[in-house]
Amino acid sequence: MSKDSIINNLFRVASNMFTQFxxxxxxxxxxxxxxxxxxxxxxxxxxxxxxNPIPF
Known part of the structure; x- marks a missing residue:
């Protein structure tokens, strides 16, 4: 998966989550x-x- 695909997917998921609030x-x-x-x-x-990874 390309860098752009990763960022686009993260943005889409975040946008979808945020629209619920x-x-x-x-x-x-x-x-x-x-x-x-x-x-x-x-x-x-x-x-x-x-x-800057954040450990879980």
């Missing part, structure tokens, strides 16, 4: 949406996720 503020900011729409933004996010 009713909040006054959006759970994904407009700035984050803009970052995820660009290839460079997705690459940067992927690098941050891979370089």
């Amino acid at each position: 009713n909040t006054e503020e959006p759970l994904i900011s407009e700035k984050t949406k803009v970052i995820l729409k660009t290839t460079e933004g997705r690459k940067e996010l992927y690098k941050k996720i891979i370089s």
Whole structure:
């Protein structure tokens, strides 16, 4: 699976989860949406996720 596919799938799952909550503020900011729409933004996010794993 490519990096873009992983990020796109994570974003889709997160978006689907967040739509189930009713909040006054959006759970994904407009700035984050803009970052995820660009290839460079997705690459940067992927690098941050891979370089900073959180143990379960």
